[in-house]
Structures are given as C-alpha cells and as structure tokens.
Amino acid sequence: MKKRLVILLACAMLAVFPATTAFAQGGDDFETDFADLFAVGDVDCNGVAYTSDDLSALRGILLGVAAPKSEKTANVNAAGGIDILDFVCLNNNLSD
Secondary structure, eight states: OHHHHHHHHHHHHHHHSOSOSHHHHTSHHHHHHHHTTSOTTOTTOSSOOSOHHHHHHHHHHHHTSSOOSOHHHHOTTOSSSOOHHHHHHHHHHHHO
C-alpha cells in the first residue's frame, strides 16, 4: 500500500512540476545562465574577477585537479578554450 502511495505521489509531482527548467533539460542552458552571472576572469565564481584565488582556480583546472565552474569565465582570453594562454592573460591582468 505504501509503495502505491509513493508511486502515485511521484507521478502527481511529475505532472504538477514538469521538467521545463534549463537545469532539468540538460545543462547547456544552465551553464549559460550561470556564466552570465559572473564576469570573465572570475574563475572561482565568487563575484570578484582577477584575484589570486582566480589564478589558483585556473591553475587547478589546467593541472586537471579541478573542474571549471564556468567555461565562459575561465576562458580569459576568449580564444575558445581554457589553456595556458588564459593563465598568462589572467596573471598579467592580476599584476597590473
């Protein structure tokens, strides 16, 4: 009886709350929406761009020990991917 009730409630929830959000649909839209909240250079997505914490986060991404929170904000030089040139660009902007 409890299993039937749980299944019935789950079906009712799915009917009431359809999967229409970007997060539920697959991620790309969610990533775009999330990245729009932060500026390029804010690699750690804390709201402040071009800090030593951003440089450390980018170093971790390049070494493969961390995943980028946002591809868009970590791509500092806008060359189409996260690479050592992004690190150099971020470091140069940090030292100015």
